[in-house]
Amino acid sequence: xxxxxxxxxxxxxxxxxxxxxxxxxxxxxxxxxxxxxxxxxxxxxxxxxxxxxxxxxxxxxxxxxxxxxxxxxxxxxxxxxxxxxxxxxxxxxxxxxxxxxxxxxxxxxxxxxxxxxxxxxxxxxxxxxxxxxxxxxxxxxxxxxxxxxxxxxxxxxxxxxxxxxxxxxxxxxxxxxxxxxxxxxxxxxxxxxxxxxxxxxxxxxxxxxxxxxxxxxxxxxxxxxxxxxxxxxxxxxxxxxxxxxxxxxxxxxxxxxxxxxxxxxxxxxxxxxxxxxxxxxxxxxxxxxxxxxxxxxxxxxxxxxxxxxxxxxxxxxxxxxxxxxxxxxxxxxxxxxxxxxxxxxxxxxxxxxxxxxxxxxxxxxxxxxxxxxxxxxxxxxxxxxxxxxxxxxxxxxxxxxxxxxx
Amino acid sequence: xxxxxxxxxxxxxxxxxxxxxxxxxxxxxxxxxxxxxxxxxxxxxxxxxxxxxxxxxxxxxxxxxxxxxxxxxxxxxxxxxxxxxxxxxxxxxxxxxxxxxxxxxxxxxxxxxxxxxxxxxxxxxxxxxxxxxxxxxxxxxxxxxxxxxxxxxxxxxxxxxxxxxxxxxxxxxxxxxxxxxxxxxxxxxxxxxxxxxxxxxxxxxxxxxxxxxxxxxxxxxxxxxxxxxxxxxxxxxxxxxxxxxxxxxxxxxxxxxxxxxxxxxxxxxxxxxxxxxxxxxxxxxxxxxxxxxxxxxxxxxxxxxxxxxxxxxxxxxxxxxxxxxxxxxxxxxxxxxxxxxxxxxxxxxxxxxxxxxxxxxxxxxxxxxxxxxxxxxxxxxxxxxxxxxxxxxxxxxxxxxxxxxxxxxxxxxxxxxxxxxxxxxxxxxxxxxxxxxxxxxxxxxxxxxxxxxxxxxxxxxxxxxxxxxxxxxxxxxxxxxxxxxxxxxxxxxxxxxx
Numbered sequence: 018x019x020x021x022x023x024x025x026x027x028x029x030x031x032x033x034x035x036x037x038x039x040x041x042x043x044x045x046x047x048x049x050x051x052x053x054x055x056x057x058x059x060x061x062x063x064x065x066x067x068x069x070x071x072x073x074x075x076x077x078x079x080x081x082x083x084x085x086x087x088x089x090x091x092x093x094x095x096x097x098x099x100x101x102x103x104x105x106x107x108x109x110x111x112x113x114x115x116x117x118x119x120x121x122x123x124x125x126x127x128x129x130x131x132x133x134x135x136x137x138x139x140x141x142x143x144x145x146x147x148x149x150x151x152x153x154x155x156x157x158x159x160x161x162x163x164x165x166x167x168x169x170x171x172x173x174x175x176x177x178x179x180x181x182x183x184x185x186x187x188x189x190x191x192x193x194x195x196x197x198x199x200x201x202x203x204x205x206x207x208x209x210x211x212x213x214x215x216x217x218x219x220x221x222x223x224x225x226x227x228x229x230x231x232x233x234x235x236x237x238x239x240x241x242x243x244x245x246x247x248x249x250x251x252x253x254x255x256x257x258x259x260x261x262x263x264x265x266x267x268x269x270x271x272x273x274x275x276x277x278x279x280x281x282x283x284x285x286x287x288x289x290x291x292x293x294x295x296x297x298x299x300x301x302x303x304x305x306x307x308x309x310x311x312x313x314x315x316x317x318x319x320x321x322x323x324x325x326x327x328x329x330x331x332x333x334x335x336x337x338x339x340x341x342x343x344x345x346x347x348x349x350x351x352x353x354x355x356x357x358x359x360x361x362x363x364x365x366x367x368x369x370x371x372x373x374x375x376x377x378x379x380x381x382x383x384x385x386x387x388x389x390x391x392x393x394x395x396x397x398x399x400x401x402x403x404x405x406x407x408x409x410x411x412x413x414x415x416x417x418x419x420x421x422x423x
Numbered sequence: 424x425x426x427x428x429x430x431x432x433x434x435x436x437x438x439x440x441x442x443x444x445x446x447x448x449x450x451x452x453x454x455x456x457x458x459x460x461x462x463x464x465x466x467x468x469x470x471x472x473x474x475x476x477x478x479x480x481x482x483x484x485x486x487x488x489x490x491x492x493x494x495x496x497x498x499x500x501x502x503x504x505x506x507x508x509x510x511x512x513x514x515x516x517x518x519x520x521x522x523x524x525x526x527x528x529x530x531x532x533x534x535x536x537x538x539x540x541x542x543x544x545x546x547x548x549x550x551x552x553x554x555x556x557x558x559x560x561x562x563x564x565x566x567x568x569x570x571x572x573x574x575x576x577x578x579x580x581x582x583x584x585x586x587x588x589x590x591x592x593x594x595x596x597x598x599x600x601x602x603x604x605x606x607x608x609x610x611x612x613x614x615x616x617x618x619x620x621x622x623x624x625x626x627x628x629x630x631x632x633x634x635x636x637x638x639x640x641x642x643x644x645x646x647x648x649x650x651x652x653x654x655x656x657x658x659x660x661x662x663x664x665x666x667x668x669x670x671x672x673x674x675x676x677x678x679x680x681x682x683x684x685x686x687x688x689x690x691x692x693x694x695x696x697x698x699x700x701x702x703x704x705x706x707x708x709x710x711x712x713x714x715x716x717x718x719x720x721x722x723x724x725x726x727x728x729x730x731x732x733x734x735x736x737x738x739x740x741x742x743x744x745x746x747x748x749x750x751x752x753x754x755x756x757x758x759x760x761x762x763x764x765x766x767x768x769x770x771x772x773x774x775x776x777x778x779x780x781x782x783x784x785x786x787x788x789x790x791x792x793x794x795x796x797x798x799x800x801x802x803x804x805x806x807x808x809x810x811x812x813x814x815x816x817x818x819x820x821x822x823x824x825x826x827x828x829x830x831x832x833x834x835x836x837x838x839x840x841x842x843x844x845x846x847x848x849x850x851x852x853x854x855x856x857x858x859x860x861x862x863x864x865x866x867x868x869x870x871x872x873x874x875x876x877x878x879x880x881x882x883x884x885x886x887x888x889x890x891x892x893x894x895x896x897x898x899x900x901x902x903x904x905x906x907x908x909x910x911x912x913x914x915x916x917x918x919x920x921x
Contacts (some may be wrong), residue, residue: 079674080782080812094478102680132622143622145630146599161874162867167779168592168811169851171585171634171895172859172866175598175873178630199680222540228563228651230719265723272720316620320540344541344621371624389624394612399625400883405877408904417625 019062025069027191028402035158037411046185048124051113056416058379083197087126087190102199107133107144110299117308126190132182135299136233139341145181147196152186156407184414185229201260205270206291210282211252214323219279221342229269233258235298236339244303246293304349311356311377317370358385388417429891432522450492457481468519469510478519485530489642495611503887506637508580511572514826514856516636543619548579548642564649567594568766579642585634587852592810598633604916605644609883637889639882653718658752661735662709662742669711670785672738684718693805700765703758706742746865770819774831778842779851780814799834813851855893
């Protein structure tokens, strides 16, 4: 095993990457390493640990903006926001326990590099939607910036968002600037009990097509519910979260009950219970118990999601639940052979979307594509794009795609 | 306007014009090729009318396959291409080049799919922004971004420019509302990014394409998300004796956890011009006027209006009027929406700027602008998307007075430099285009710009797509690839500007 570099400022990151580029020594980029087990296994000797780049560098609540060095703990940022009644609206998830690690370890740089968003992504947008600017060091060993600290900015290409979700294969983020938003005064969840397919997708369409501003919508089949904060309910739960100012929340929850409640039993969960179950959904708690299984994260057309899962379950052993109004499917299956890769991708071809193998043993992640394979023209464009940032192929090489690419 | 240098036209290409027209005839029906100067004149400028250039040739494809064939031909034959939507760009994004084919996308004018279950619309790029809303409003839906040109501007152009509007703070820009595109690369290859699902896979090339000003690919299809219209919307009109009071009021509203659907601010000259034009009932004895719009369920809007009113009074508001009807709400907006033409009535010409600043810098920027106004001898009116800090100073000038246009340009450049100096940016929603191209080094280092230009190389290595826009200095891709920085200085600091 080679060295671990742990710079404490941008100049140190430049130095490490410039060395790696000159010597053609690939680096594994890390924050706290909570998502290290996602992606294709790396063949690298050296580690660039960015957790030493820490601290909030700018926070102006009345301007809705926060900047932090990339290695800053997400928990530190959320605590600072909370003190001012604000939050990261994209609700960053914590996959620590899902991946067999500890909770609360994520860094803001890791969240941006992975573009991971929680349940409110459905209505408030993803991490990348709240990203205003970045400072980074590319695989050329050069520090550069993109974007800024203001909400509205079309000056030049949007490299900030271009780096979001690039899993450290283009550049090492050194600082990120995010739009922050007021934290809702309160929340309520409206739950429909016992709906099957196609009743629950219909309820989703009605609720999300209404003006009652549902902020998150999930469906938990009956076999999933016991592994959440709703363990006392012995049936499938279709869940809608309503957030905002007190009088508005009460009003909208009541209207939503009238709209979608006719089909069956309706329950309303007050703030604390609502928060607990949404935390479980966001952090994939139902699949945390058995670390030996494979877990897929699939984004697809919400209206097709139920049938998509049904077709998989007809062919193999899959457990599933749904976030993002049905459009985010979490799948658990045995970590054997291809973990269902072939049938998942085949079923997805027909309806569109993409599947990422979020949890699996390294041997499996080395054997099958972890990220969605791309058609040739897009794959070639992706590789050209990657090459422009990291021509020496030294930043997390091969983590996203094999064959000499990213 | 003053001398704008564009890339040197390729005489070889110009000499082959007849061959190129023949090649286009093999791809397109004759009616979709415009080659006569008299017919091409309508394409010689866009919304930034100070710059004009007769196109080399105009083509109007109708299918993705035609676009692919045109680009493939141009790629093979080294012919430059300028894509054009509705031609409403305020930064010269669709300004033709003398040796390049202008591709108008306005025959791509169909809404292809409306999906209320997944709440998405798939449209061809020439469909206007407003037409998307019109296609879904019978079911209570709308498309959120609303640039002021929405009646005319195309959705493809919106993606190319990452267009905004007055509701961005709450509902986002184009980039936050587009889920997918189909596009053709300069090589003629067709690529799809994203789709009806959330989050495109792989690198976020969709975000890179959004706001790329036609330099990376030609968009042939757009998938956007649509929203259900809020139950109700009401606006409050607040007058303040000073800009500082108005600015503080905006900060206090946001600090109170309220994100209004829109917060617009106008200064004295803009208020006066708008009131004279549309008689919206604006108070004329104030230095700053705020329009705050709240939308949502009635219970919420009432609750928040009371809080906004309270915050306004605490910040020395001298007049507070809440709209009592939909008509009154629209009247409040009518003045703001007509601010540009209203200013056009009090001056022969005006030049619209588009910087964004950290909101708390507003008093400082306005004060500096007043000084510059005296120095340049030109009046300036300000309208301000106060929620997101996007400032539109309108510089008043008369093109018939020798030297005034140059003074207006210099004044504008000074304003944008000031925006960058106080922590803001050159352009919030109008784009860089040709207009702000040469100011890019005010905001970005050469290393920053090189990282952007290399993205261009990944998409369009021969640099044939929309040349002369966005970047001040031309570098060949091979040169960018090996460019090395030592001691913060590039080895070629004196490469000529085109």
